[in-house]
Amino acid sequence: MPARYTIGIDLGTSNCALAYVDAEAPSPRTHLLEAPQYEALGKWREDAVLPSFCYFLTDDEARELHGKDAQGEGNIADWSRSRVVGLWAREMASLAPERVAYSAKSWLCHRGVDRESKLLPWQSTVLPAERKLSPVDVSAAYLSYLRTVWDQQMAAKDKTARFDRQDIVITVPASFDSDAQRLTLEAAERAGFPASTRLLEEPQAAFYAWLERHPGSEELAAAFPQLNERPELVLVCDIGGGTSDFSLFEVTAPKDAGDLPSIRRLAVSEHILLGGDNLDLALAKTMEARLTDGGELSTSAWAQLLSQCRSLKERVLAMSSPEREKKLPVSVTEGGSSLFASARSADITQGELLDLVLDGFFPDCPADAKPERELGGIREMGLPYAQDSAITRHLAGFLNGRRVDALLFNGGTVASSILRDRLCAQAAKWQDGASPNVLANDEPHLAVARGAAHYRYCEREAAGVTISGGSGHAIYLEIEGAAPKKLRGKKKKKAAAMLTGVCILPQGAEIESPQRLVEHDIQLLVDRPVRFQAWTSPSRPDDAVGEIVDLNDDAFHRLPALSTLAQLPPTVEKPADGKLAVHLISELNNLGLLQVVCESVRRVGDRQRRWALEFNLREKLSEGDAPQKSAGGEDTGVSTEDLQKAQAEIEKFFGLQSYSAEQSNPARLLKELEELLRLKRKEWNTALLRELWEPLGEALTKRDISVEHELAWLMAAGFSLRPGYGHAFDQYRMQRLWFVHELGLAHDRDKAIREQLFILWRRTAGGLDREQQLTLYRDWQEKIYEDTKQGYEPLRMAGALELLPVEERTKLARHCQALITGRAGKFCDHAIWALGRLLSRTPLYGGESAILPSELVSEVFAAIEPLAWRDSLAGLTTSFAQAARKLDSRDHDLPAGLRERVLAKLRDSGASAEQLRSVEEFIPLEEKDRQQLFGESLPVGLQW
Incomplete structure (x- = not known):
């Protein structure tokens, strides 16, 4: 029984709304x-x-x-x-x-x-x-x-x-990635x-809401007067509280009289975290400077100010003609008790507020303007707002010179006629004074919910105008190897120069309708990095799934390549040639993501295996991007011959191949690799290290030959995979490395083996996910908190686990403090190093959620400050230079008083000028800072 209601939900940054259509109603x-x-x-x-x-x-x-x-x-x-x-x-x-x-x-x-x-x-x-x-x-x-x-x-x-029996659609920004x-x-x-439950793009939903209010062909003809002469372009400009989204639609006249026009989505903007919230923040920063003479408010006072600024902005922008000289007061209270609370007041004129909004966020710019993308080491902490606050420059960059015939505004920010007029004037300027027709939207805060409900009703009941999008192109995957005998295209080129593709999704394919490719003998490389190159074409409507084509840059558009690794568990027998026959299953969702599943034709181990890939069809190659090399084509810094010798040596060490020569001493593995590669290990670049990992990964289950073999394997594996991320396919290599935990140590009673295991996980911690880090922490918790020599490396490992819950990392920091103060500086290098990682303002990989609160820094510093940071405690200068590093971030910088105390102690303790400067002023992170945080040299050429 079909659902009676179709429900649309706008899950907004600032507001939510629910709209519905009763399919059983007369109208x-x-x-x-x-x-x-x-x-x-x-x-x-x-x-x-x-x-x-x-x-x-x-x-x-x-x-x-x-x-x-x-x-x-x-x-x-x-x-x-x-x-x-x-x-x-x-x-x-x-x-x-x-x-x-x-x-x-x-x-x-x-x-x-x-x-x-x-x-x-x-x-x-x-x-x-x-x-x-x-x-x-x-x-x-x-x-x-x-x-x-x-x-x-x-x-x-x-x-x-x-509710759970209805057809439900939730709207999301058009630019949401697959994770979001x-x-x-x-x-x-x-x-x-x-x-x-399904998802729908917000700009598309807003357009559907407009279509519901203009259902007839006459109304559509009035909105698009040039439609019979040429297709017209509609820009949906959706600026809400948290994001700005732009979408471009093409409206085409009907083929037959009496029919409705067809509408196709052409393009959507990249994700822009920029909206009304940013206007509030900019206004609040201006007023904070006036309230404090250039200082900073407390967290509570800042929140009061932000709320007032939001109200002032909404009040002024709701006016048609603000009184420029009229003053608007703001007032905040500092202090938690009424007895000691102090009020601060300041004001701003309506004209100043309006200029701040228009000049800062909607400035005049040329048609060829692009958003500025200045990078400065550490980005602003908190939410990653767009680096360029000029919405008009983002819009110009999106349109890229295209002429717009009609504008549809949506979102709470552009409820203001002042901002709509500014954007209309800007669009007219970009197209030689030709003003686009503005499509009426009198409910910008509710249109998205209404449009989502109307969309689902129209789709289900085949009623009204529906918007197509995403399947306007045929999609192909590039296939390497000898081309089949029959090829589409004019003349056969030389095989060496030929690029061959297979159609995996035909032009016009329905959204969310799986397409299976089973007739070709397609082989998938397993347990090796592979690269998938997708192509599209808008002009090949006759190509069916499985069609073989000659690819060229004239008729086809190359998408950014997707790199991945189809991995088999170590316990599953691998095919001799490293290849599996697969079928391809392709499906396109209505948000522009193409999922391709590689499904093994036959059972592998206990079942058929499936590997999923996702391509964002709206992503474009960056300007000047060249086709990438296939996996394995990177510069390792050594000759192919030397690399092969080194890989063969690893295979020999762990008995992966039969060798007549006597096996070498495992303890000399890294030394012998240096000799074969003719390069000291500190000079091995990332590409070389990951190539050395490949035979080590194959030997994961062969390390039990002896204690010496397992020790050598753990040391080499940790060295070759450090820091666990930063290079293509590292996530897959780390998935394989995790089998060390699942399979356990072969010689777990040996202290040196256990110590090397902790070093391995410390070195590669950045490649472990949250659950894996928590598993290691729980499994070794007793050792981590053990106040003996056996607890040194477990504690260092725990300090590197940046994804642990805040409460556990807080507990670890207090434990480090207790060790340092309790031992009077003796034998606590491990605690000093771990403390530096735990309190650092600039985590290596954990993001800002790994930054512990400044209150904890204050607590730990108060306990350690009386000690003499010299001799065995000299490392504390590094730890607290990291803990007090200035970020220019309200969320994470230490309070001014605490920072001055830390600075004074650092000066008295002989801290370097560089360390002092990093606490006094914001300095972008450099490679040596990361090396210092990591605790040893990082691979040359690591991609951060």
Whole structure:
């Protein structure tokens, strides 16, 4: 039985909304769900907009709202009883900022953090770690609330109307990558949404909302007056609270009279984390300088200021003609107690505010402008906002000289007529004064939800205009090797110069409709790095799946290559030639991601094997990019002959091949490799090290020949894979290395073997995921906290595990402090090194979520400050130069007073001028800084 309702949900950065279509209604159209929500303690209000804010209740508030069954902080069984979302949560963002999570959607696409870790509310010190939520959980909280409201209002008397029985679409930015899409669906699953829930691009949803209001051919003809002469281009400019998204659509006249026009999506912009939130931040920074004479406000006062600036911005931009000289006051309170609290006040004129917004974010620029991409060592901590704040330059770069016939604005930021007029004027200037027609959107904050519901209804019922996109091109995979006898194309070229491709997705293929390629004998290399090159063509509508073509740069467009490794478990017997026959299964989703699954034709081990690849069809080759070499074609810095000798030597050491010569002493493995390669090991570059890993990986299960063999293997493996990331295919190499943990040590009673195991994991920690690091920590926890010589290397290993939960890394830092103070500086080099890694403001790979709070730095410094940082404690100058390093980041810089104390101690302890300067002012990270953090030399040519 088909679902009665199609539901569209706008999961926004600033606001959420739910719209629906009743397919059984006489005239199906979209309606909005009015969601009841707290606007204050105990006070309810219904609103179609649910602000995307999540407030963590105090114990007293929880008891008042839910009665005696509400227990203490963090112990409430039903999480929803300890938090509220919506209007009241938004109000509390300025009154109790450390209890409010927001901008979860922006965090979902932040690659610099573990998006499934509990990090929101960001930098909160009032909530215990176990009460915090991940960006996925916060998104799930909004979705769960909307699901609950639906069931209460729509399904109370009709079980068939239950939420989980409906057709549901959630909107996401058009530029969301595959991880952000996956995490959005993960949030929906956690919120109890059905498995059939789908995603839709926000700009496309906004266009569907406009189409619902203009359904007839006459209305469409009026909106696109030149349609009978040529296709018209529509730009959807979607600027919300957290992101800016641009999409370009082509509207084409119908082939037959009475039919509706066809609409095809042509292009979408890259992900731009830039929107109304940035306007608020810029205004708040301006006002902070006035309130403090160039200083900084406390976290609480800053949150108050940010909330007020948001209100001032919205008030001024809502005006048609602001009074430029009229003053707008702001006031914040510093200090937690009313007795000692101090108020600060300042003002800004409406004209100053308007100039800041227009000149800073919507400046005039030429049609050929590009966004500035200045890089400076460490990026701004917090959310990775776009480096260029000029939305007009981002738009010019996206359009790249294309003429726009119509503009559709969407998103809360462009609800302002002032900003819409600025963008219209800019577009007209770019096309010789020809102003685009503005398509009306009187509900920019609700259009996306309405459009998503309308889209699903039109698609299911085959009603109205639908938008096509993504399958406008045929897609091919380049196939290496001898070309089949029959080839498409004009004349056969010489085999050596020929590029051959096979069609894996035909032009016009339906979205989310799998295409299987089974008729060709396609071989997949396993357990070796491989490269997949995809091509597209917009002009080959007759090519079917499996069609063989000659590839050339005239008729086909080369996409960025995708590198991967199809890996088999060590226990599975590998094919003799390293190749497996596979079928290809291709599927395109409506967000422009092509998934290709390589499925083994026959069983390999206990089952058929599948390897999935994802191509972003909207990604373009960078200007000047050349086709990359195949895997294995990198410059190793040594001759091919010498490399082969070295690899053969490794194979001989571990008995991978039969050799008549007597085996060498395993302890001399690295030394003999130096001699064969004629290069000292400190000069081995990354490409060479990873080539040496290949035979070591093959020998993973052969290291049990003797204690000496296992010791040599562990040492060589850790050296060749350090730091576990930074080079193509490292994630796959690390997957294989993890079998060392799963299989265990062959000689686990030997102390030297165990010590080398800890060194291996310390060296390669950056390639381990969160769960793997936590597994190592738990398995070796007793050793890590053991105050003996056997605890030295386990503690160093633990200090390198940057993805451990904050509470565990805090515990480790305090343990290091106790060792240093308790031993009076004797035999604690390992603790000093681990402490430097734990307190560093610039983690090697863990991102900003690995930066421990400044309060902990203060606590540890207070305990260690009285010691003399000389002789055996001299390493503390390095540790605290790392712990106090200046980032120009409100979130992570130490308070000024604490930083001055650390600086004074560093000066007294003989710290270098370079160390002092890194604490006094912001200096971009250099290679030697990373080397120092890592604790030893890093591979030459490592890609960071």
